[in-house]
Amino acid sequence: MSESTATPRTVLLRGGEVHSPADPFATAMVVERGQVAWVGSEGAADAFADGVDEVVDLEGALVTPAFTDAHVHSTATGLALTGLDLSDAPSLAAALDRVRDFAAGRPGDRVLLGHGWDAARWPERRPPLRDELDEAAGGRPLYLSRIDVHSAVVTTALLDLTPGAWEKAGFEAGQPLTRDAHHAVRAAALGAVTPAQRTEAQRAALAHAASLGIGSVHECAGPEISSEDDFTGLLRLAAEETGPRVVGYWAEQDVTKARSLGAIGAAGDLFVDGALGSHTACLHLPYADAGHTGTSYLEAADVAAHVVACTEAGLQAGFHAIGDAAVTAVVEGARAAAEKVGPARVRAARHRVEHAEMLTPETIAGFAELGLTASVQPAFDALWGGEDGMYAERLGAERARTLNPFAALLRIGVPLAFGSDSPVTPLDPWGTVRAAAFHRTPEHRISVRAAFTAHTRGGWRAIGRDEAGVLVPGAPADYAVWQADELVVQAPDDRVARWSTDPRSGTPGLPDLTPGTPLPVCLRTVVGGRTVFVRPEG
Structure with a gap:
């Protein structure tokens, strides 16, 4: 494949597999002025060959929407x-x-x-x-x-x-x-980090994201996490240089400050509690390995006031909540805010909850009722789940088995946006999809297709962009090209239905992510029609 320039051009990609709901069997795609202009079959692509600036021979590669990592500290x-x-x-x-x-x-x-x-x-x-x-x-x-x-x-x-x-x-x-x-x-x-060191680190993070097929990241910044200069410098860097898009959240209960810094929400890691590993997540019942229930930073009344302020200002509110008591405080606070400003306005704002690991049937129902997006990290389960993992050590095996219930969230209609919380867990989009599809607790597993959607379109929906994160005409041309093995349609119970090429399915296939199989390798990442990464030959 030849490398395109940094300026958006009209490009025809052909001779591969294009993951698009517009045509489950598409093998070609046209990109024009930074948007997807057409997807379809190889034969129909001939009509576009003479009217484009570049023709890319995919040589059998897979084209998908670029991933969005919905929680990053760049x-x-x-x-x-x-x-x-x-x-x-x-x-x-x-x-x-x-x-x-x-x-x-x-x-x-x-x-x-x-x-x-x-x-x-x-x-x-x-x-x-x-x-x-x-x-x-x-x-x-x-x-x-x-x-x-x-x-x-x-x-x-x-x-x-x-x-x-x-x-x-x-x-x-x-x-x-x-x-x-x-x-x-x-x-x-x-x-003590100099501005030059900070910019070097930000460039390294964004370049690494691009090399993994990530086209957008949600930066979760705040006064207890980084600094105002760090945040505004990152937004400026992303605007001035070619690379992944950066969507900024500022975690402070000051709506005016968040807006002045260029954030789309006073959200992200606005701490309601801490983390399980550090014994600071806030629980209803004591830790199994400590005689306390963790740390609470915000109460339901604080959450309510913040949700009201953000809703009235037209910004997203969002909270870091991991323990079940912390998640309960968020739901109760958001419900109180809905009583004040109206449930329709709260739902329309698409407020977020980061991590949301310890959920109950009641709080899951509250997420659906209030239109809260669950911004979650499946790699947490891969790293800390299971009968002998950190979750079980902190909570006991019975409580640990309830964590990260992705299937229950999807069944009731809660929007999911997947991320890494990097550097807590590495940027690893296909690994994240695999972790959700092969959750350590089987009843929490979701299909590869649902997990892929949460890590692509889900991130865009979380910022109010329903038209993006999918390869259909009119959508932003944010895509990645992959070297991948056979495409399949993979169910959450480990069974693989190999009928992705059967016209009766109408479902585009994705790589087989069964544990032990190699993950796809990113060959190229494109954002808004501009190439931001090309894997070197050899």
């Missing part, structure tokens, strides 16, 4: 890609060795940054102690976020750079920092 993702990544460290000792090597190789960094440790997966079963980190980092400031980014371990030198951290809630000697103490040291650590 700078943190880029820093993880270019910095110290502990997500695959096999032990505490190995993690400390990596810290030593990283510190030795980065003598000029004002603060050393790392991410991804998970003591639950280490044989030592504990996080590093501060004196161990002080030694490994050579006495330098070091910030290491846990994999869920809701707690961190740091060196004494970083604490010394964070006035008052010792007295803040969430500081406990010998334990990872949580709550206010964590937010303070995180701000100090990220504040």
